[in-house]
Amino acid sequence: MEGLLYSLLFTLIKVLIVFLTALGVGAYLTWFERKLAGHIQNRLGPTVVGPFGLLQPIADAIKLATKETVIPRGADKPVYYMAIIMALVPSILLLAVIPWGPSFMVNGKYIEPIIADVNIALLLAFALGSLSVYGTIFSGWASNSKYAFIGSLRKAAVVIAYEVVLGFSVLGVILLAGTLSTVGIVEAQIQKGVWFIFYQPVAFILYLYCMLAESGRVPFDIQEAEAELVTGYNVEYGGMKFGAFPLAEWYINVIALSAIAVVLFFGGWDGPKILGPLSPYFWFVAKTFALVFFTIWLHWTLPRFQAKDITEIAWKILLPIAILNVIITAVVVYIV
């Protein structure tokens, strides 16, 4: 009983750390994105609130939290509120299967810096990543607005297509590592001394496409499409309810999917020991941040695809490439 209580308490502490960090980093990524977007477009970005505009996220949060709540007429209220939960919860749960570093010993007990080291971690990650689509779909439906609804239908079509490609694209990595556990995949890369991106460059490119599509980033952000749909599925939400959607989809989802990409293709916490015992964490966070940076960079430089093209790319181009990649990898792994 004591062992159980101990592990429960310990898991709770890990959950709290990851949850609070993710929310904080998610909030500050808004500042980072606005700053970066500003410099890309030859502007300055936020400068007024605090030095370098560093207090801007806090000001935004206060503004959003104190706004009047307006619910559209004819909205389905329970579904309207539940959509927010359905968008936020899966994105945050995604963080549970990310290994932040190798296990270490404290007082003769092994501690793993991961909340749930299950041997289906990858399946779980993709399932949760796609479950957040219900937040988008039902928010659009429940707000009883045409713009919002068109946005959510587009998102549903995108997710159906890219879900399949995503599943097939990572099969190559799973074949190489021989496990679905995130910790196991990183350990396999360290053991072989090679990051899987060198063995599976095609899979990485496919994964990148799917990551952008699932998190609704440019060039796949047709569910928002500011120019035609205002902002799409969340147009009828106000205040902090409005803030929750981009936080979940654009920030936490992107962080989590980038972290999974680091686990799959960039050797997780692998890297030279430049900071002593802290270096694995440093490398993991640095690689994840590099991918997040890349995503935001794309967001502010590329135009967006048409809705028709997006699904066509997935079914007619990406899926055949992904299946071919799996078959070739399987044959090579079997022979070698």
Add this chain to the structure above:
Amino acid sequence: MEWVIFVVLGTWLILSALGTVFVKSPIHVILFFLSTLLAMAAIFLALGAELLAGIQLIIYAVAIVVFYVLVITTIPWEKIKRFEGIYKSELMVASPILFILFLLMSYMVIKGKFAQPVGLVKDNVKDLGKELFTSYLFPFEVASVILLVAMIGAILLGKKEE
């Protein structure tokens, strides 16, 4: 401890299944259905069948239900005439069959044998894959052919007439 988890998950499962049947709005029905599937996945996870739980989530809760949602949300429900009341003749025909089915199932539960656990499985994914591709290869392949047939049929139905 296991009992507490099972009771909580079981109650969740039964309540959402009842909701699926009794709630009127089609969107609420699909939400309850989603909740049923999630509860099912949670029960699998609690029983140690991790792979089944993962597949339940990724295939049922995401891939299949997204299609249902896509169809249900696009139907203009306020324009469709809905029958309010009880289907009397259908109920008369169905209830004896249901009763016999229930008796048969109770007989099976009382007299039959439950699947026995074969001991602790180390790697769910590996063992299931091995079983599927050795002992159950034929049924597995037949199932995939059936799916292929269904897919071709759907493409034929969906094609526009020339």
